[in-house]
Amino acid sequence: xxxxxxxxxxxxxxxxxxxxxGHVTALDGADLDLLPGEILAVIGDNGxxxxxxxxxxxxxxxxxxxxxxxxxxxxxxHSPADARRQGIxxxxxxxxxxxxxxxxxxxxxxxxxRRAGVPGSLFRLLDKKRMAAEAASxxxxxxxxxxxxxxxxxxxxxxxxxxxxxxxxxxFARHVVIMDEPxxxxxxxxxxxxxxLIRRVRDKGLxxxxxxxxxxxxxxxxxxxxxxxxxxRVAVVRxxxxxxxxAVAIMTGAMTVDTPAGDAEA
Amino acid sequence: MVALLLACAFFAAQSDRFLTGQxxxxxxxxxxxxxxxxIGQTLVVLTAGIDLSCGMVMALGSIxxxxxxxxxxxGPGTAIACGMVATMAFGFLNGALITFVRLxxxxxxxxxxxxxxxxxxxxxESQTVSGLPDTMVALGDTFSVGSTSVTYGxxxxxxxxxxxxxxxxxxxxGRHVYAAGxxxxxxxxxxxxxxxxxxxxxxxxxxxYGIAALLAVARTGVGDPQAGQTDNLDSITAVVLGGTSxxxxxxxxxxxxxxxxxxxxxxxxxxxxGVASVYQILITGILVILAVAADQLSRRRSLRS
Numbered sequence: 001x002x003x004x005x006x007x008x009x010x011x012x013x014x015x016x017x018x019x020x021x022g023h024v025t026a027l028d029g030a031d032l033d034l035l036p037g038e039i040l041a042v043i044g045d046n047g048x049x050x051x052x053x054x055x056x057x058x059x060x061x062x063x064x065x066x067x068x069x070x071x072x073x074x075x076x077x078h079s080p081a082d083a084r085r086q087g088i089x090x091x092x093x094x095x096x097x098x099x100x101x102x103x104x105x106x107x108x109x110x111x112x113x114r115r116a117g118v119p120g121s122l123f124r125l126l127d128k129k130r131m132a133a134e135a136a137s138x139x140x141x142x143x144x145x146x147x148x149x150x151x152x153x154x155x156x157x158x159x160x161x162x163x164x165x166x167x168x169x170x171x172f173a174r175h176v177v178i179m180d181e182p183x184x185x186x187x188x189x190x191x192x193x194x195x196x197l198i199r200r201v202r203d204k205g206l207x208x209x210x211x212x213x214x215x216x217x218x219x220x221x222x223x224x225x226x227x228x229x230x231x232x233r234v235a236v237v238r239x240x241x242x243x244x245x246x247a248v249a250i251m252t253g254a255m256t257v258d259t260p261a262g263d264a265e266a
Numbered sequence: 267m268v269a270l271l272l273a274c275a276f277f278a279a280q281s282d283r284f285l286t287g288q289x290x291x292x293x294x295x296x297x298x299x300x301x302x303x304x305i306g307q308t309l310v311v312l313t314a315g316i317d318l319s320c321g322m323v324m325a326l327g328s329i330x331x332x333x334x335x336x337x338x339x340x341g342p343g344t345a346i347a348c349g350m351v352a353t354m355a356f357g358f359l360n361g362a363l364i365t366f367v368r369l370x371x372x373x374x375x376x377x378x379x380x381x382x383x384x385x386x387x388x389x390x391e392s393q394t395v396s397g398l399p400d401t402m403v404a405l406g407d408t409f410s411v412g413s414t415s416v417t418y419g420x421x422x423x424x425x426x427x428x429x430x431x432x433x434x435x436x437x438x439x440g441r442h443v444y445a446a447g448x449x450x451x452x453x454x455x456x457x458x459x460x461x462x463x464x465x466x467x468x469x470x471x472x473x474x475y476g477i478a479a480l481l482a483v484a485r486t487g488v489g490d491p492q493a494g495q496t497d498n499l500d501s502i503t504a505v506v507l508g509g510t511s512x513x514x515x516x517x518x519x520x521x522x523x524x525x526x527x528x529x530x531x532x533x534x535x536x537x538x539x540g541v542a543s544v545y546q547i548l549i550t551g552i553l554v555i556l557a558v559a560a561d562q563l564s565r566r567r568s569l570r571s
Contacts, residue, residue: 081457096455098448100516101441109445110456112438125436 009072011036011207012057012088012176017066019052026052027063028231034176039198039208041218044228045251051180053228054211058090058178059083070175087174091165093181099154103146104128104135106153107168138171139163142200159190163197170201177201178209183217195221215244227251269507269557270528277535284538287414294420295485297530299324299493300500301423302478304508304522305430306357306471307501312434313467314447314514315371319360320475321497322382325490327353327479329386332395332489335402342401350476356382357472361465379498386491395489406484419481424523426477431519443467448515503529503550507557528553 014032018025026049034040044050055061057068059077068075070086077083080090097106108131114120115127135149144163146156153161162182169177179198183191191214198221202208212218218225219239227235227250235250235257249255278285303320310317331349334340340348356378363374405422408415434440445453446460454460482493507525510517529550536546 080455084457090455092455094451096449096452098445098452098515100448101444105441105445109453110442110458112441114438124438126438126441128436 008035010034010069011071012209013069013072014053014057015067015069017053017056017063017068019049019056019061019063025231027056027066029066030228030231031233032057032226033236034207034209035224036207037202037205038223039202039210039221041210041212041222041225042228043212043215043218043225043247043251048228048251049231050211050228052231054090054178054180054209057083057209058088060090084172088176088178089169089173090178091162091169091180091182093184097153097161097165100152102150102152103139103156103164104132104149106164107131107135107138107149107171109168111172134171135167138167141204142167142170142197144197157190158186159193162186162190162194166194166197166201170204170206173206175206176209177206178211180211181213182210183212183214191217215248219244219247229253270524270531273528273531273535277531277538280535281538284535287412289534289538291408291414291416291420293527293530293534294423295417296534297526298417298419298423298485299478299482300497300504300529301523301526302426302474302481303494303497304501304504304526305426305519306474306478307498308505308508308510308517308519308522309430309443309467309474310371310471311502311505311510311512312443312447312514312517312519313464314450315364315464315468316375316502316512317360317468317471318372318375318498319356319378319382320375320471320501321494322379322386323353323356323472324475324479324482324497325492325494326356326382326386326389327476328483328493329390329395329489329491331402331479332398332483333390335399336395336397336489342399346402346480349479350473353476353479354469354472357469357475358465360472361468364468365461365464390489390491392491394491396487398483398487398489402480403484403487405481406487417485419484422477422481426474427520427523434519439463439466444515446515447513500529501526503554506554509561 010033012032012034014030017027017030019027030049030053032053042050042053052061056063059080059082062078075086098109113127113131115125119125120127132149139146139149144160144167146160153164156164166182182198183194186194195217198208198210210222222239225237225239225247226233227237227247229251237247246255250257283289303324307317307320327349330352331345334348335342335345360374360378363369364371405419406417408417434443442453442458442463445458446463450460483489504525505522506512507528508517508521508523510521532549532553533546536549
């Protein structure tokens with residue numbers, strides 16, 4: 001398994017990931033390839049191991065066996081902070097925002113900017129002005145319309161909150177943005193806004209790994225679809241080449257695909 | 267704040283002795299110990315915790331520092347340091363049990379409340395410690411502003427409030443205290459070491475109780491093993507009246523000073539009006555419920571708009 005041709009070298013690659021919980025095998029030699037500049041959706045029935053897979057890739061758990069490669073380099077994550085340091089940002093299903101704090105504070109939570117010189121280094125004072133300005137420009141670059149970054153997150157709608165969480169990841173990710181069910185709690189209009197946002201993140205050059213239950217959303221936004229079943233990757237398909245019904249059939253095991261697609265795309 | 271001003275206006279109308287500099291200086295002296303304890307309590311409450319042990323830990327600190335000076339002949343500086351170490355050790359113990367053993371703060375501090383009380387009684391043999399060196403009670407000394415005499419302890423309390431307020435507002439660690447109280451899981455996922463943070467908060471609260479112990483010793487001139495028995499609930503009252511949410515993550519520490527002053531002003535004003543102390547307690551209870559109800563209602567309304 002050599003990655004030679006540069007344009008198709010996966011940004012994020014997993015080989016043979018195994019994770020067991022007692023007698024339950026959540027991941028049974030799972031592979032994954034996320035290519036540069038794509039939105040790769042991961043679908044699978046409950047228990048297919050997709051959330052375990054995503055947790056392994058975002059550092060939330062350590063797999064028992066297998067290898068993760070980032071830009072061709074083998075990496076090991078022991079915590080979400082580890083993965084973040086390597087340039088992988090995750091948007092969590094339950095948002096991971098502090099509702100009483102402002103948008104700017106949430107964007108820089110845990111990565112606050114300090115003032116220059118002695119006030120910053122010795123007294124560790126925050127540079128609130130710069131954080132507000134940068135937060136506003138991050139939101140603007142993703143066309144998230146919010147009046148002021150100094151308002152608390154709890155004053156926002158569900159879609160706008162998701163926008164803040166996505167903007168935070170896009171602002172700090174250097175390699176990959178992982179999104180775990182980003183539209184699960186949203187209405188139709190807000191979901192559309194978040195799907196547009198996911199495309200804009202990709203168009204900025206960041207590949208997106210999207211985990212979703214929602215087939216229409218997956219088919220609307222994904223470039224390729226990774227189908228997980230029983231802790232393995234069973235297929236990688238293109239939404240333009242397959243029907244939603246067939247994708248579901250592969251997912252449930254009613255239909256099988258011979259080609260272990262998804263390695264190097266021609 | 268509005269409540270404080272209204273209360274002041276009311277009592278000023280009721281008693282011509284209320285609105286004097288001397289009387290305000292007295293109110294400040296009366297709230298000083300609870301006021302400084304409330305600094306520690308606010309830090310804890312902001313992380314969605316609670317500290318029931320604070321008053322007893324303060325009493326232990328005052329006994330340790332006064333016995334160190336009187337019975338063991340240590341210098342005032344060393345004696346004070348011994349007291350502070352004792353209160354910070356209790357703060358650390360609270361924080362460690364909450365962080366590492368994952369016990370609820372209510373239970374942990376209920377336990378340490380009793381432990382600190384018992385150690386205080388055993389160590390002091392329930393005797394007041396008197397004959398303290400002058401330097402240890404110096405914070406009770408006064409200086410004059412016009413015709414009003416102000417204690418150094420009052421100035422220390424105000425300075426500590428400003429310092430704590432500034433640090434909570436302007437430093438990353440301060441914002442992390444709010445984040446940990448508002449959404450601990452989010453704080454953890456964003457790489458904030460919440461365990462270490464909680465440990466630091468309870469230990470710093472212990473330091474505040476140690477300073478409160480010094481102020482209590484300076485105010486009364488003795489180490490009193492019976493001190494601080496209602497200070498836990500009094501400090502929680504001050505924190506809540508000051509608008510800090512008991513669910514954590516919301517509030518301004520200066521509010522706790524205002525909260526402590528509201529209670530002080532009510533007690534003082536009602537005393538000047540000749541109201542018996544049981545009625546003062548009754549009114550304080552009603553006040554807490556009204557203040558929190560008003561706060562909740564206004565918050566719900568502002569969220570809906």
